[in-house]
Amino acid sequence: MVIGGEVALLIAMAFGLRYVAPYELCAAVVAAGAAVNLITARISPQQRVMGDREAVVQLCIDLVQMSLLLALIGGTANPFILVLLAPVTLAAATLPLRPLVVVGAVASALSMALAVVSLPYPDILLPVEFRLTAGVANVAGIALVASFIRQSVVEAARMALALDVTQTVLAREQRLSALGGLAAAAAHELGTPLATISIVAKEMAREAQTPNVKEDAELLIAQAERCREILRRLSATPEKATDEVHERLSLRQLVQEVIEPHANASKEVRVEAIVTGAKDVKTPDIHRRPEIVHAFTTFVENAVDFARSEILVSARFDADTITVEVRDDGPGFAPEVLAKLGEPYVTTRPGAEGSRTGHIGMGLGFFIAKTLLERTGAVVTFHNAKPRGAVVSARWKRSELEVV
Incomplete structure (x- = not known):
């Protein structure tokens, strides 16, 4: 494309x-530039990924070739000096930051060199000051265009990663939901062999020669009937075919599970949990929801990095609602991110060198945690406490979580 544009320019x-x-x-x-393209296409395999170093070399060769042509037809006095932005734009869209800086620096240096080392523009003799100013303007254009495209590419990549992470979480939930259909299919397939076992056991009981054999046959009949009843429940209501003891827990068990991974995360920070409730209101047992435990574990992990000395995980309940809250005594959320907290890539976590956990935050943790909690019916809020500290809270209607 560049070679074709140069040929068209010279013809015009x-x-x-x-x-x-x-x-x-x-x-x-122009012929030298075309020859480089042809040689590169000839010696390069068709199916391969170009490395960053090779890409920098190729783009710098293009910049030098363009600059040589511009030096022969006016340098910065020629309006087509803007073509030097093309390789930098491509680098900003496809390469990491360091190679982009190299290409941008080469393009800027060549722009300023063309202001003083070039043949005069045909039929027009412009002062050196104008040509230098044009060179500076081209450098500014290179910086602005490269920065804008780089930011757009980075934001697009971040959003794509955020969506990938969210899709992974949702795909896991879909696989778990699919277990209900699998249970129904298993109930259907196992029905026939269980019926056969039941019939054979009844025949054994009827023809038993000794009391022990008859007792064993009756036990087989009873256990086969029990299996058939379980399969009927699986087929009819697979979502209810769970371990009732494991699938319910108290609010105290919930907050203990949340703080357990971080109880000894730092010698400087104490992590505690409490449960409080309205007077004369029964303490609820709730359904075990992995989303809730994961989300609040994420909030506590974040609080460990910011708290001065204490983190409190509290669960409160009354006749209508259940609220779980994480509160720390750190500096609180920065004002510029508080309004957008919970969106992808909004973070206030320090870098690894200042983090107690050594984790560099990307802002995905809060986004995923908030999304998971809202899928359970929670209303999630973030605010700063007085006189200091950050508070993350989720509130549910009691009927949405309580095991009846």
Whole structure:
């Protein structure tokens, strides 16, 4: 594309505008650029991924070739000096930051060099000050365009990663939900062999020669009937076919599970849990929801990095609601991120060098935790406490969590 544009430019200058320029040298520079392209295409395998270093070399060669051509037709006095932005734009869109800086620096250096080392623009003699100013303007354009594209690419990559993480979490939930259908299929498939076992056991009981054999056969009949009853429940209501003891827990057990991974995370911070409730209101047992435990474990992990000395995980209940809250005594949420907290890539976590856990935050933890809690019916809020500290709270209607 660049070679084609250069050829079109020279044709327009020579035959359209009839400017006087060293077209023989210009043609040689364009031919050299075309030759580099042809050689690269010839020696390079068709299916491969170009490395960052090779990409930098290729883009810098393009910049040098463009600059040589521009030096022959006016340098920065030529409006087509803007073509130097093209390789930098490509680098900003596809390469990491360090290679981008290299390409940008080469393009900027060549822009300023063209302000003082070039043949005069055909038929026009511009002062050095103007040409230097044009060079500076081109450098500013390179910086602005590269920065804008780089930011857009980084934000797009971050959002794509956030969506991938969320889709992974949701896919896991879908797989868990699919177990209900699997249970129904298993109930259907196991029904026939259990019926056969029941019939054979009844025949054994009827023809038993000794009391012991008859007792064993009756036990088989009873156990087969029990299995059939379990399968009927699986087929009819698979979501209820769970371990009732494991699938329910008290609020105290919930907050203990939340703080357990972080109880000894730091010698400087004490992590405690309490449960309080309204007077004369029965303490509820709730359904075990992995989303809730995961989300509040994330909030506590974040609080460990910011708290001065204490983190309190509290569960409160009354006749209508259940509230779980994480409160620390740190500096609180920064004002500029408080309004957007819970969105992807909004974070106040310190870097690894200042973090107690050594974790560098990306802002995905709060986003995923908030999303999971809201899927359970919670209303999630973030605010700063007085006189200091951050508070993360989730409130449910009691009927949404309580085991009846």
